[in-house]
Amino acid sequence: MSNFLLEVGTEELPADFVSSAIAQWQNKISQSLSEVFLTPSDIKIYGTPRRLAILITDLPSQQSDRTEEIKGPPAKAAFKDGQPTKAALGFARKQEVAVEDLEIRDTPKGEFVFVYKQIQGRAAAEILQELCPQWITGLEGKRFMRWGDGDLRFPRPIRWLVALLDDAILPVKLVNGSETIESDRLSRGHRVLHPQPVSIPHATAYLETMQSAYIEVDPDIRQQKIISEIEAEANKVKGTADVFPDLLQEVVNLVEYPTAITGKFKDNFLSLPTEVITTVMVTHQRYFPVKQDISQDTLLPYFITISNGDPAKREIISEGNQRVIQARLADAQFFYKADCDEHLETYLPQLETVTFQEDLGTMRDKVDRIMEIASSIAEQLDLSEAERSEIESTALLCKADLVTQMVYEFPELQGVMGEKYALVSGESETVARGIFEHYLPRGAEDIMPATLNGQVVAIADKLDTLVSIFGLEMIPTGSSDPFALRRAANGIVAIIWEANLDLNLALLIRQGATDFLAAHPERSSPVAAIQEFFMQRLRTLLQDEKNIDYDLVNAVLGDADAEYTERALNDLLDVRDRATFLQQIRDNGKLDEIYETVNRSARLAVKGKVAMGEGKLERFSPISDRRDLDTQALDPQKLVNPDLFESPSEAAFYERLLELVPKTQAAQEQRNYQLLVDSLAEIAPIVSSFFDGEESVLIMAENPDVRRNRLNLLGLLRNHARVLADFGAIVKN
Known part of the structure; x- marks a missing residue:
C-alpha cells in the first residue's frame, strides 16, 4: 500500500472557489480512482487561499489483474458466410486479439461479437501521473483566467506542484505555453511567518510539515x-x-x-x-x-x-x-x-433617472405597475379602505430608498433603509414594515413577509417582474436567470401559501399581461409561458418543500392538462391542500381503499363520451374569476338513463352517484377532501360488485346504448375523484 500527496500551489484564490474545489474533488476523485480499479482507505481534501491538496492513504501500489468482457459489432456485420468481415478484423485488431478469440453471444438485441481479455494491472504511479492533470484542469468555477503565454485556465496562476508517492517525487507536469510547472517536494509556507520553501519528506508528513510552516491546510x-x-x-x-x-x-x-x-x-x-x-x-x-x-x-x-x-x-x-x-x-x-433631512416621497422623481430595464422604462414606471397590481390584489382580497390606503402608500414608496445616498453606497440595505426613512418621514409602522418586507423572501432565506402590506406589495413587485420580462421573451434557460425569475415565482407561491391568501393568480397574470400588451402592442401574450413556468415551480416546491411524492404532485397538477393548470393557478391554496391531503391518505393507507376502484373506472371511462374532469367551468365572480363545478359532469341524472339498466348493480351504482353529487360539491367548497374520500370509499364495494360481483355486468355490451350508459357511470365516478386528483397519474405502492 502507498500514500499519495498532490498539492497545487497558487496565488491567492477566491474564497468561494476554495470551498467549491474541495467539494468537487470530494465527489470526483473517489469516483475516478474507482474507475481505474484503485480503492484507497481514505481520501482527504484540503484547501487554503494559496493551495489545494489531496492526501490519499493506503492506495494499492498496482491494479489487480482482471478479465474484461468487451462487446463488438453485431454478428451479422462481423461474419459473412462464416468468414470474418472487415468489422471483425478491425475489432480484433483494436483489442489486440486473434480473430479466433472472438465469441458470438445472444443478447436481447440480437447476436453480437464479444471478446474476453486478460488485463494486467498497471502501477498506481503510472495511473496517478495521468489523473493528476485531469483532476486539476477538471475543476470548474467562475472567473477563470489565463496567464503567461499559455492556454491553461485556473482562477489564479499556478506557481508550484507537490506530488509525492510515499517519500518519492512523482513526476507530474502542467504545460502552460512556454512555461512548464513540474512537481517537486517543495511547498511554500506562510507569506509572513515562514516565507522560506518547505520540503515535505513524505506524503503522510504533509499536515505536520505545513503546520511547522504556519499553514493550517485543514x-x-x-x-x-x-x-x-x-x-x-x-x-x-x-x-x-x-x-x-x-x-x-x-x-x-x-x-x-x-x-x-x-x-x-x-x-x-x-x-x-x-x-x-x-x-x-x-x-x-x-x-x-x-x-x-x-x-x-x-x-x-x-x-x-x-x-x-x-x-x-x-x-x-x-x-x-x-x-x-x-x-x-x-x-x-x-x-x-x-x-x-428629506421626506421619503421626495425621492420619487429621482426614480425616473434609474432604468429598470431598457424596454420596460424606469423604476418609477415599475412603481406605477406595482401599485396597479397591488390594487388588483387588494380588490381580490376584499380589503377595507384603510387597508387599501396603506398598501397604496407602501407600493408608492417601496423603491424610493434606491436613490438615497445610503443605498447608493450600500445597495445591500435597500428595503432596510426604506423602512427607517419611512418612519422618520412620519409614515405608519405598517407602511414602513411593508417597504422592508416587500423584498422578502431574499435568496435562500425562508423569512416571509409578516404584514399584509408586505405580502401584497411583495407579490405585486415579483409578478410585475415576471410578466414584464416574460413579455420580452427573456425566459430563463438552464442556469441563466439574470432577473431571478425562478426566485420571484417561488416567492409568490411561498407567500400565498404561508399567509393563506385567497388569491387567483391566473387572473392576476392575465390582467398583468393585458396591461403589458397595451404598452407593447408589438409583443405576443406571455400568459401561456408564465403559466407553464409557475406550474414548473409548483412541482418543484411541492416535492422539495412540502415533501409530496412525485406521482401525487403529478396527480394534482396534471400533465400538460389545461384544466388542471387553470384550476391550480386559480387557487394555489387548494393545490397545496390537495397535495398535502393526498400524501396524508397515502401514508395512513386510506388511498389504497379507493385506488383500485377509481383507477379501474378511469381507465375504462376513456372509452366513453363523458367529458373528462370537472367538465366546463363557469365563472361566478367577476372579481376573483373563481370557477364552479359543472354539475353536468357529475350528475348521473344528466348523463345516465336508468331505463337501460339490466342489473341491480347498475341501479345501486346510479343511486350512490346521486348521493355523491352534493358531497363532492361540499368537499370542494369547504376544501374538505376527507368527505370526498370517505364517500368514494363507501361506493367502492358497489363499484366492485358492478365489475366482478354476482350481479356484475359486461361494460362493453353489444348494445351501444347500454354500453354508453355503463361507461357514463364510470366516467361520472372518475370525474368525482378528479375533483381531488387525476388518479391515473398515481403509482400504486
Whole structure:
C-alpha cells in the first residue's frame, strides 16, 4: 500500500472557489480512482487561499489483474458466410486479439461479437501521473483566467506542484505555453511567518510539515480555531460575537494561519441603525460585530477581525482596521443624516433617472405597475379602505430608498433603509414594515413577509417582474436567470401559501399581461409561458418543500392538462391542500381503499363520451374569476338513463352517484377532501360488485346504448375523484 500527496500551489484564490474545489474533488476523485480499479482507505481534501491538496492513504501500489468482457459489432456485420468481415478484423485488431478469440453471444438485441481479455494491472504511479492533470484542469468555477503565454485556465496562476508517492517525487507536469510547472517536494509556507520553501519528506508528513510552516491546510480545523478565538476575544469586552455563517465560511478560506483581533470604534456611531453598522462590518470589511447579547440587536463599539498576519503585530493590525472602520462609519453617518433631512416621497422623481430595464422604462414606471397590481390584489382580497390606503402608500414608496445616498453606497440595505426613512418621514409602522418586507423572501432565506402590506406589495413587485420580462421573451434557460425569475415565482407561491391568501393568480397574470400588451402592442401574450413556468415551480416546491411524492404532485397538477393548470393557478391554496391531503391518505393507507376502484373506472371511462374532469367551468365572480363545478359532469341524472339498466348493480351504482353529487360539491367548497374520500370509499364495494360481483355486468355490451350508459357511470365516478386528483397519474405502492 502507498500514500499519495498532490498539492497545487497558487496565488491567492477566491474564497468561494476554495470551498467549491474541495467539494468537487470530494465527489470526483473517489469516483475516478474507482474507475481505474484503485480503492484507497481514505481520501482527504484540503484547501487554503494559496493551495489545494489531496492526501490519499493506503492506495494499492498496482491494479489487480482482471478479465474484461468487451462487446463488438453485431454478428451479422462481423461474419459473412462464416468468414470474418472487415468489422471483425478491425475489432480484433483494436483489442489486440486473434480473430479466433472472438465469441458470438445472444443478447436481447440480437447476436453480437464479444471478446474476453486478460488485463494486467498497471502501477498506481503510472495511473496517478495521468489523473493528476485531469483532476486539476477538471475543476470548474467562475472567473477563470489565463496567464503567461499559455492556454491553461485556473482562477489564479499556478506557481508550484507537490506530488509525492510515499517519500518519492512523482513526476507530474502542467504545460502552460512556454512555461512548464513540474512537481517537486517543495511547498511554500506562510507569506509572513515562514516565507522560506518547505520540503515535505513524505506524503503522510504533509499536515505536520505545513503546520511547522504556519499553514493550517485543514479548513475544518481553521474554522474551529476561528470560532474559539472569536469567542475568547468577545469575552474580553464582555460581549458576544455575531458569527454569520456565510462570513465565517468566507473568512475560513481567506486565511492560512488565523488570528482573531479585536478593534474598537467611537461610541457615537452606535446612533446609526444597527443594520447599517452591521453591513459596513460584515459585507464591506469582513468583521464580526459584537453585541451585548446575541438574542438582541444592541451592539457594542467593538468588532473582531480574522488576521492572516503575524500575531505579534496584532496591535498594529487592530489600529489599521480601526482607522478603516471609522472612515466607513463616518461616511454612513453623513449619508444617513442627509437622507433623513428629506421626506421619503421626495425621492420619487429621482426614480425616473434609474432604468429598470431598457424596454420596460424606469423604476418609477415599475412603481406605477406595482401599485396597479397591488390594487388588483387588494380588490381580490376584499380589503377595507384603510387597508387599501396603506398598501397604496407602501407600493408608492417601496423603491424610493434606491436613490438615497445610503443605498447608493450600500445597495445591500435597500428595503432596510426604506423602512427607517419611512418612519422618520412620519409614515405608519405598517407602511414602513411593508417597504422592508416587500423584498422578502431574499435568496435562500425562508423569512416571509409578516404584514399584509408586505405580502401584497411583495407579490405585486415579483409578478410585475415576471410578466414584464416574460413579455420580452427573456425566459430563463438552464442556469441563466439574470432577473431571478425562478426566485420571484417561488416567492409568490411561498407567500400565498404561508399567509393563506385567497388569491387567483391566473387572473392576476392575465390582467398583468393585458396591461403589458397595451404598452407593447408589438409583443405576443406571455400568459401561456408564465403559466407553464409557475406550474414548473409548483412541482418543484411541492416535492422539495412540502415533501409530496412525485406521482401525487403529478396527480394534482396534471400533465400538460389545461384544466388542471387553470384550476391550480386559480387557487394555489387548494393545490397545496390537495397535495398535502393526498400524501396524508397515502401514508395512513386510506388511498389504497379507493385506488383500485377509481383507477379501474378511469381507465375504462376513456372509452366513453363523458367529458373528462370537472367538465366546463363557469365563472361566478367577476372579481376573483373563481370557477364552479359543472354539475353536468357529475350528475348521473344528466348523463345516465336508468331505463337501460339490466342489473341491480347498475341501479345501486346510479343511486350512490346521486348521493355523491352534493358531497363532492361540499368537499370542494369547504376544501374538505376527507368527505370526498370517505364517500368514494363507501361506493367502492358497489363499484366492485358492478365489475366482478354476482350481479356484475359486461361494460362493453353489444348494445351501444347500454354500453354508453355503463361507461357514463364510470366516467361520472372518475370525474368525482378528479375533483381531488387525476388518479391515473398515481403509482400504486
